[in-house]
Amino acid sequence: MTSATPESTPDARGHYGRYGGRFSPEALIAALDQVAAEWDKARNDPAFHAELDALLRDYTGRPSPLTEAKRFAEHCNGARILLKREDLNHTGSHKINNVLGQALLTKRMGKTRVIAETGAGQHGVATATACALMGLECVVYMGEEDTRRQALNVARMRLLGAEVVPVTIGSRTLKDAINEAFRDWVANVEHTHYLFGTAAGPHPFPALVRDLHHVIGAEARAQVLDLTGRLPDAVAACVGGGSNALGLFGAFIPDPGVRLYGFEAGGDGVDTGRHAASITGGTPGVFHGARTYVLQDEFGQTLPSHSISAGLDYPAVGPEHAWLADTGRAVYRPVTDAAAMEAFRLLSRTEGIIPAIESAHALAGARTIGAELGPDAVIVVNLSGRGDKDVDTAAAYFGLVGDEEEGA
C-alpha cells in the first residue's frame, strides 16, 4: 500500500523530546482527541488505505516520477540530482496528499464543513479541490495581503466552490489566517474539521500531516534503489512549516548513511532580520499550539517573517523538525531569496521544469550539498510544487515583462 504509514515517533501526547505537545484552549481538546482517535483507527483500517490509495493513484496521479536532472547537475558539482516530482500531482504540489487523507477523515468523523488556512494558496486550492470531490462545505482563510498577491489562486478556490475569507487583522499573512481559522474552529467544532495544511500546530496535526505525506519518501526510496541500486547520500527539501520535508525524510530517517537537509527561507539573509528561517534564526517557544522554534522578540511576541516565497513565509516550523535539528539527525540551512531565484531560473533553463519558488530553495541547497559531497554523490531533491503560481513574482524579479531582460 503506497499510503502505509510509519510508526509514530512522538510520545502519546505528541511530544518530540521537548517539542510539540498541545498548547491549545481546552475548548479544542475534545476535537483534537477526536482527530487523533479517528486517525489511529483509520491508519489501521485496510478499507481506509484502499480508498486513499485509489485516490492517490487515480485522482492525484501517484506515484510521482523520480526524474534525473543531468543538465542541472552540471551546476551541482556533477553530483547526481534526482527530482521527486510532487509538482506533477493534481493541483500542482505535494499538498494534495495530506488534504485527501484529512478529507476522508472528515467524512469518517461525520463532519460536513472544512476550514483551512492558506498562504500562497496551494493548500487552499488543494483543500477546495478535495471538498469539491467529496461534497464538503469549504471555507479558506487567507491573509488579505496574500489574497492580493495571489489573486489567481483566490479565483481558483472560488471556482471550486470554496468561500475565501480575507483576514484583515495583524500582519494579514499566513500566521493570521491560522489564528482566524482557530477562532472559527472553536466556534464551529461540532460539525467542522480544521484541515491543517502543514506538519505544525497542536498534536495530532504534526504526526497526522507527516504520515499522510510519508508516501513521498516511501516512493522515492524505492525509486532511487531501483534507479541506482543504492540509497542516496542525501535528501533535500525546503522547510516552511515542513510537511514536504517530513514526507521525504520519514522513509530515510532509519538509514544512518542518508543525510537529511532542510532548507529554510533565508530571505534577505538571516543577519538582516528579514527572513523566515525559524530554526537557524529563531529560538524555542510556543506558537500555534506547539513548542518549537519561533521567530520572536525578547518578550515572546511573534516577529514578522519574510520570504519571496509565500509558502515558506511563516515564523515557526513543525515541532518534529525542531527535534530533528536538536538531535542532529537533520541539518537545516538558510537559502536566500537571491540563491533560490537563481536556482529557479537555472532549473527552468536546464531541465524545462519551472519549480515553485518554495522548492527552488531545496534546489539551491542541493547545489551547495553537491559542492560538499562531490561528483559521486546521489542527491534526492523534493520538487514539492510547480511554479505556475510564481510566474508573476519571477517576471517582476527578473524584469521579464518589458522589452529586455535585466537579470538579477
Next chain:
Amino acid sequence: MNGVIGTEEAGRSGGQGAAGPTALQAALAAAKAQGRAALVGYLPAGFPDVESSIAVVEAMVEGGCDVIEVGLPYSDPTMDGPTIQRAADTALTAGTTPPDVLRVVEASAATGAATLVMTYWNPVERYGVDRFCADLAAAGGSGVITPDLIPDEAEEWFAATDATGLDRVFLVAPSSSDDRLGLTARASRGFVYAASLMGVTGTRAQVSGAAEKLVARTRAAAPAGLPVCVGLGISNGAQAAEVAAYADGVIVGTGFCDRVLDAPDLRTATAAVRAFAAELAEGVRLGRTG
C-alpha cells in the same frame, strides 16, 4: 455554593500561599459571604497606553469590580474576538512590555482589588516561568489565568506557582469531558474559569444556555469549595445577574474594552467604564434574589 474557600487550595501551595488565602481567594470568599457572585473585570495592560490603562482599571474598581484581570497583550491572541484583538494590538503598538504589565498589576493591587494576569503562554515562557511568578508576586498579583495552557503541559507551571503561592486558573469549556473537568479543576487554584460557550471573547445578545450546565458539571467534578467563575459573552447588568444566579464570579472583558474604544478621550472612557462596572456590580447583587 458549598465548602470553604482557601483552605485546601492554600494548604497545597508552598511559599506565601501556605500563610493564608491569596487576595483573590479572600475576595471570592467575601463576595460569597455577602451572598452574591464576585465581579471580575478584564482589561489589557497598555490599552490605550500604560498610564491610561491604570486609570481605566481604577475606574473599574471604583465602579465595583472585586477582581481585576490585567491582560498581557500578545501578537497572536487566538482565543480573542475582534474587540480584544484591537485592544491588544493598540497596547502592543504603544510599546507595552511585560514589565509594563507588572506595573499595571501593582497599581491595580494598590486599589485593594485582587489582581490576576491573563496571558497566553509564550510570553511567560520567554520571560522565564520562575522569574515571571516571582515578579508577579512581588507586584502584588494573586495569580494567573492561562487560556492556552492546559494542565497536561503545566508541570513547570505547577512548581513555579506552588513555590510563589500564586493562584493558577485553568479554563473548562462546554466540550470538556467529565474527566477533563475533574483534571482541570483539580489543577486550578483560586477558581476555575468556565467558558460559557464555544467561541472567542466578545459580546453576545444572549448568555449561552450551555453556561449553567457547564457550571453544574464542573462543580460536580471539582474539589469541594473551588469557586467556578463564568466568562465569555457577558456584556450587561441583566446578563451578569443571570450568570450570578449560578456562578461564583462573573467575568467581563470586551464590554470594558468597547467603552474605551468608543470614548473620544480618557475622561469620557473612565466615566463610561465606571458606570458600566456599576451596572454589572448591581447585576451580580441581583442574581441571587432575582
